[in-house]
Amino acid sequence: MAEYSALALLKNALTGNRDWKPAWRKPEPKPEYDVVVVGGGGHGLATAYYLAREHGITNVAVVEKGWLGSGNVGRNTTIVRSNYMLPANVRFYEHSMKLWENLSHELNYNVMFSQRGILNLAHTPSQADDFIRRGNAMLHDGADAVWLTPAEIAKKVPGLDVSAKARFPIVGGLLQPRAGTARHDAVAWGYARGADRLGVDILENCEVTGFLREGERVTGVATARGEIRAKKVAIAVAGSTGRVMKLAGIDRLPIESHVLQAFVSESLKPVIDTVVTFGAGHLYVSQSDKGGLVFGGDIDGYNSYAQRGNLPVVEEVMSEMASLFPGLAPVRLLRSWGGIMDMSMDGSPIITTGPLPGMFLNSGWCYGGFKATPASGWCFAWTIAKDAPHPLNAAFTLDRFHRGAVIDEKGQGATPRLH
Amino acid sequence: MLIPCPYCGPRDVSEFTYQGDANRPRPDPLSTDRQAWDGYVYDRLNTAGDHREYWQHSGGCRAHLVVVRSTLTHAIVSAGFARDEAAAKPKKTRRKAGAKP
Ligand SMILES: Cc1cc2nc3c(=O)[nH]c(=O)nc-3n(C[C@H](O)[C@H](O)[C@H](O)COP(=O)(O)OP(=O)(O)OC[C@H]3O[C@@H](n4cnc5c(N)ncnc54)[C@H](O)[C@@H]3O)c2cc1C
Ligand SMILES: [Zn+2]
Numbered sequence: 001m002a003e004y005s006a007l008a009l010l011k012n013a014l015t016g017n018r019d020w021k022p023a024w025r026k027p028e029p030k031p032e033y034d035v036v037v038v039g040g041g042g043h044g045l046a047t048a049y050y051l052a053r054e055h056g057i058t059n060v061a062v063v064e065k066g067w068l069g070s071g072n073v074g075r076n077t078t079i080v081r082s083n084y085m086l087p088a089n090v091r092f093y094e095h096s097m098k099l100w101e102n103l104s105h106e107l108n109y110n111v112m113f114s115q116r117g118i119l120n121l122a123h124t125p126s127q128a129d130d131f132i133r134r135g136n137a138m139l140h141d142g143a144d145a146v147w148l149t150p151a152e153i154a155k156k157v158p159g160l161d162v163s164a165k166a167r168f169p170i171v172g173g174l175l176q177p178r179a180g181t182a183r184h185d186a187v188a189w190g191y192a193r194g195a196d197r198l199g200v201d202i203l204e205n206c207e208v209t210g211f212l213r214e215g216e217r218v219t220g221v222a223t224a225r226g227e228i229r230a231k232k233v234a235i236a237v238a239g240s241t242g243r244v245m246k247l248a249g250i251d252r253l254p255i256e257s258h259v260l261q262a263f264v265s266e267s268l269k270p271v272i273d274t275v276v277t278f279g280a281g282h283l284y285v286s287q288s289d290k291g292g293l294v295f296g297g298d299i300d301g302y303n304s305y306a307q308r309g310n311l312p313v314v315e316e317v318m319s320e321m322a323s324l325f326p327g328l329a330p331v332r333l334l335r336s337w338g339g340i341m342d343m344s345m346d347g348s349p350i351i352t353t354g355p356l357p358g359m360f361l362n363s364g365w366c367y368g369g370f371k372a373t374p375a376s377g378w379c380f381a382w383t384i385a386k387d388a389p390h391p392l393n394a395a396f397t398l399d400r401f402h403r404g405a406v407i408d409e410k411g412q413g414a415t416p417r418l419h
Numbered sequence: 420m421l422i423p424c425p426y427c428g429p430r431d432v433s434e435f436t437y438q439g440d441a442n443r444p445r446p447d448p449l450s451t452d453r454q455a456w457d458g459y460v461y462d463r464l465n466t467a468g469d470h471r472e473y474w475q476h477s478g479g480c481r482a483h484l485v486v487v488r489s490t491l492t493h494a495i496v497s498a499g500f501a502r503d504e505a506a507a508k509p510k511k512t513r514r515k516a517g518a519k520p
Binding site: 241242243251252253254255256257301302303304305306310312345401402414415417 | 420433463467491
């Protein structure tokens, strides 16, 4: 029987909830593992889960410097979509979408995946053409997309200013109906529990402070809880990639760390039942199941590890919110926070063997890595198990920059703050 | 965040445009050293701590600045004109008109 079921709920309710097992154990580190995954965020945990589940590699540890979910997986705006245009990206993110669609069932853990759709608003005829082209590319690669007229948008999102007097009038919008949101913490906890039950050791408060080396080869990690040897060391530390890779002697990478802020308002009755993005600036908004409006905008735009942002972006995001939804202008903001993202030079991720023997790297998620969590873990596990990428992540190597094979979805060139 | 422009004084960050990492040595324009160009375009130190970077006071005097700022705290350590640094650097030998590359 599944650990979490209606019957188990009822039984535990009657017995005072005393018999639930902890979602994951708190084991002591073993001296050696087949694979050590550095970083207990969504991607690291998903990687460990798929290593065990898809490849039978269960002698695995996930080492996390803080507590599970203390990184970006617990501080994002929870948007899941596959509305990309370049083939390598659509296929990868659509694979992720398919994994999302079955994730709660597979993990026996309710990740609250809600396919409420995402609507990208277009404000000029040329932007409309561009979005329709993107929609066609998505359809070609097996994703879903629908073009909506302003009248259809007004019906779908009441409260949105679709009038001609709006500062940036809305000429239409691209809807991906299967996109949506998921409960971010639950994704980390669900993968953690799944991995734990398959034998993976999850080691919290276990910061990696150095790498064990034999010549060029990486043979383990030095941690706050002692040295741990490993046949393979896999790194999935998101915004900390620069710092962690320096510990291995790699001091330059095609990555910059930047801060992204997000905001949540006081709780409201249901007002927005989809995800809306404002194409004339940069704003995305949805309403959480608790009623708060969750929204964010652009990164602050300069290198940062500060995990907090500055006020100009707050002002910009708020003014965009008020111009899109004039009726929501009086709503009060409850909290804001920042997370550090590993912005890559072309805006696309890196899931690769190397750069040193014995090492594997998962990075470059920019501000779209939450949606990638399942496919990222799935592809990274494959890459680690087989010492070679799966066709779905074969384009996301580290050497693509130097081969001239960049995947530049936005066409911005090698300027991370613009992706 | 306030950036102390050496010409205008301390001004709000929203008056400035970030122009990125100032630790990247730009190869000689005549160079065909592929690795050097690759490194210049794509590789970054991504410093956690004091970081040398270019900013333009685009909403003010329009000067280009070299700012040293902590990426951990946003604290500004120093700000000077980029032209002063450029002038202090030894001049590269320039190719004479008509000379063979
Ligand atoms: C404000 C904000 C909003 C976002 N919104 C979205 C969105 O709507 N949709 C979307 O798809 N993406 C979004 N993202 C991006 C997404 O959250 C990230 O790309 C993704 O979560 C990164 O992968 P992760 O979950 O593994 O990272 P993390 O959860 O950050 O995991 C990395 C882990 O590594 C650990 N670590 C670091 N250094 C060490 C060390 N030395 N030793 C051991 N462990 C270490 C960290 O503590 C951390 O737990 C957003 C990001 C932010 C900040
Ligand atoms: Zn000035």
